[in-house]
Amino acid sequence: MKHSVCVLGGGSFGTALANIMANNGHQVSQWMRNEDQVEEINLTGLNSRYLPNAPLNSELLATSNLEQAIRESDTIFVSIPSKSFEQVVNKIEPLLTADKMLISTTKGFNPNRFELMSDILRRNPSTSKIGVLSGPNLAKEIAAGQITGSVIASPDDSVRNMTIDLLKSPTFRVYESHDPTGVELAGALKNIYAIVCGLAKAMQVGENTMAMLMTRSLAEMSRFAVHFGANPMTFLGLAGMGDLIATCTSPLSRNYRVGFAVGSGKTLDNAIEEIGEVAEGVNTLRMVVGEAHKHGLYMPLAEGLSKLLFENAELKILVGSMMTGDQKWDVEFATNEENKNV
Ligand SMILES: NC(=O)C1=CN([C@@H]2O[C@H](COP(=O)(O)OP(=O)(O)OC[C@H]3O[C@@H](n4cnc5c(N)ncnc54)[C@H](O)[C@@H]3O)[C@@H](O)[C@H]2O)C=CC1
Numbered sequence: 001m002k003h004s005v006c007v008l009g010g011g012s013f014g015t016a017l018a019n020i021m022a023n024n025g026h027q028v029s030q031w032m033r034n035e036d037q038v039e040e041i042n043l044t045g046l047n048s049r050y051l052p053n054a055p056l057n058s059e060l061l062a063t064s065n066l067e068q069a070i071r072e073s074d075t076i077f078v079s080i081p082s083k084s085f086e087q088v089v090n091k092i093e094p095l096l097t098a099d100k101m102l103i104s105t106t107k108g109f110n111p112n113r114f115e116l117m118s119d120i121l122r123r124n125p126s127t128s129k130i131g132v133l134s135g136p137n138l139a140k141e142i143a144a145g146q147i148t149g150s151v152i153a154s155p156d157d158s159v160r161n162m163t164i165d166l167l168k169s170p171t172f173r174v175y176e177s178h179d180p181t182g183v184e185l186a187g188a189l190k191n192i193y194a195i196v197c198g199l200a201k202a203m204q205v206g207e208n209t210m211a212m213l214m215t216r217s218l219a220e221m222s223r224f225a226v227h228f229g230a231n232p233m234t235f236l237g238l239a240g241m242g243d244l245i246a247t248c249t250s251p252l253s254r255n256y257r258v259g260f261a262v263g264s265g266k267t268l269d270n271a272i273e274e275i276g277e278v279a280e281g282v283n284t285l286r287m288v289v290g291e292a293h294k295h296g297l298y299m300p301l302a303e304g305l306s307k308l309l310f311e312n313a314e315l316k317i318l319v320g321s322m323m324t325g326d327q328k329w330d331v332e333f334a335t336n337e338e339n340k341n342v
């Protein structure tokens, strides 16, 4: 069945998702504020700034008319960086109705207060059909047709089913989850550790070290997320472990690249400017370290990275924080009390 969908955001991920759905034969509009970009996509079938090597489906309609795009769509994917997410959602709120589904694809926190993107979506009074899409989804690989898996998390069956219907393709597989908190926190938190791993790679550490960093990152992420209501098992899936591997090892990840640039001697500001796209991990780090302090959560890697990026501490603080910390158990969460610390 053909559905009417709209993607908000003209960046790399929004474009990759819109293109999958257009290829699947759905009626897709992609809203962006930049008129030149609208014209380029509609006339040439290219989004040259964000996905330069990916010819787009000719039926994909770029638009700067937000009102029309929302009115004509049953499902709305919000692919706007966390910094502007709330502002855009406030604009569409008067246009929402109970039948419309809202899916966040943004991996970050509201910079103004400690809340996730789905919290912002849930504040709208019109629709409760809300989901979160997250997983190892490097946009450039998706656009190049690389086999990719993702996770749609929602308590609402119809939201999960619709998202699968819209996105499933021979190269894109969508799994389901009942743990939106875990899936969303996993996607946001891993960006911190992609920066850590980019830094480590620039320092030419060995594979033992990389493996240790990624595994302890997973422990830290799940410790934080469980405190806020997530299921620790979610972190073994694509949204947790999967996304952590993809972004902690790939130079296609903007967060990894920020870490690599800083590890190679650039300032944080220069590193961000050079990338020219959103690297959510920097804001996420600020928010998460603040909350970890407030709630007494032990997060030595995030703490070390924060000191390094924001307080000019030396690089060795990162390794030191991991090697001399208090945590002594390898695995903190297990399925029964007896095996609590495996
Ligand atoms: N690129 C990727 O590989 C993936 C990205 N994501 C997440 O998707 C979200 C969006 O990322 P990308 O598309 O990669 O970002 P991007 O940096 O490629 O593009 C961001 C887009 O948002 C637009 N934008 C920013 N502020 C806006 C505003 N106030 N009003 C309207 N448009 C605005 C920009 O003009 C740009 O078109 C991020 O949170 C990211 O974590 C998730 C999975 C994969």
Ligand SMILES: O=C(CO)COP(=O)(O)O
Binding pocket: 107, 135, 136, 137, 138, 139, 191, 194, 243, 246, 247, 252, 253, 254, 255, 256, 278, 279, 280
């Ligand atoms: O989330 C992503 C892949 O799953 C994209 O990561 P970056 O935002 O670091 O590019």
